[in-house]
Amino acid sequence: MSDAQKSDSINTAQQVPIVILTDLDGTLLDHHNYSTTAAKETLALIKEHKLPLIFNTSKTQAEVTQLRRQLDNTSPYVCENGSALYYPDETGQMTCLVPGASYDTILKVLSQLRKDGFHFRGFNDMTDTEVAAVTGLSTDDAYLAKQRAATEPLLWQGSVEELAAFQAALTDHNLRLLEGGRFYHVMGRADKAEGVSFFRDFYHKHWQSEPTMIALGDGGNDVAMLEVADFPIIIPGDKRTITVNNTNAVTADFKGPKGWNQILLPLLQQLIKENCGG
Ligand SMILES: [Mg+2]
Structure with missing residues (x-):
């Protein structure tokens, strides 16, 4: 075990x-x-x-x-x-x-929102090295941080106005956006x-x-x-x-x-x- x-x-x-x-x-x-x-x-x-x-x-x-x-x-x-x-x-x-929502569901919604024109970069889009660089974690720890079950941290690359629209679009998909220090976290209603x-x-x-x-x-x-x-x-x-x-x-x-x-x-x-x- x-x-x-x-x-x-x-x-x-x-x-x-x-x-x-x-x-x-x-x-x-x-x-x-x-x-x-x-x-x-x-x-x-x-x-x-x-x-x-x-x-x-x-x-x-x-x-x-x-x-x-x-x-x-x-x-x-x-x-x-x-x-x-x-x-x-x-x-x-x-x-x-x-x-709440599974990681697969969250990634599907994010992929659709990217096609709709929103700009962001999530952990799933990044390599271990890139996650290490943006978090300050070691590459090994970045690998662990990328093994996700139900939330996606992302760096926002759009404007403040676009962020409000992004948040509203997530709400329509029954997801929410939690503001962290450096990252925004997309997650279900938990x-x-x-x-x-x-x-x-x-x-x-x-x-x-x-x-x-x-x-x-x-x-x-x-x-x-x-x-x-x-x-x-x-x-x-x-x-x-x-x-x-x-x-x-x-x-x-x-x-x-x-x-x-x-x-x-x-x-x-x-x-x-x-x-x-x-
Ligand atoms: Mg704490």
């Missing part, structure tokens, strides 16, 4: 029904050195109590697979901003659910909140008890996930800190894994104590 397919056994009794969903870059991973060291105490507690730690990220499956291996994580995961959910089926095999609702039902079914959903994130694309979580934890952003419409939201004092550890450790200790009756 490959690492991408390796998963926890989920049909076991769960003493502590807690599910944690986390963004990676700038949240669990340090923005600069990608380290999780500052969160190691909490990561050990999560492992000890066998709590699912679900990565909910804009990264692709190929990129997440590498990180799960490095971080010894066997939980389900969510890729491409909620557009592809990976979970074990009855046999324990990792299965992918694409709640967001990171999808992971919270899907895995709330998933674990409820498997554990026969309602799980408590904790979510952590630092970016604009994390807001939807944080708003539907029971315990949303906001990590201060690199440039600005997001605001979330959820009365339970707590903001950490520190960026990245240090802030992740600061808020999550006492919260888990308290919830574990309540669930274990001690």
Whole structure:
């Protein structure tokens, strides 16, 4: 079984029904050195109590697979901003659910829009070397970033007016355009909140008890996930800190894994104590 397919056994009794969903870059991973060291105490507690730690990220499956291996994580995961959910089926095999449009559908629509006169260059149009050059990734990592399931990043090459028309054309095809830093992302109607609702039902079914959903994130694309979580934890952003419409939201004092550890450790200790009756 490959690492991408390796998963926890989920049909076991769960003493502590807690599910944690986390963004990676700038949240669990340090923005600069990608380290999780500052969160190691909490990561050990999560492992000890066998709590699912679900990565909910804009990264692709190929990129997440590498990180799960490095971080010894066997939980389900969510890729491409909620557009592809990976979970074990009855046999324990990792299965992918694409709640919105598939990558094939997106590429077909983009090819039509190009014929209609819109100017852009997507990852699918670029070689690994070209993706490496525009993202700053290594060529190997650019290859992983090009293995997509349900979203297409692109560089816009038209005018601002044409961009508005492009966006309207995507809406007609039931797609949307998400503005990232450098890239625009064409995707179906999914967001990171999808992971919270899907895995709330998933674990409820498997554990026969309602799980408590904790979510952590630092970016604009994390807001939807944080708003539907029971315990949303906001990590201060690199440039600005997001605001979330959820009365339970707590903001950490520190960026990245240090802030992740600061808020999550006492919260888990308290919830574990309540669930274990001690
Ligand atoms: Mg982030």
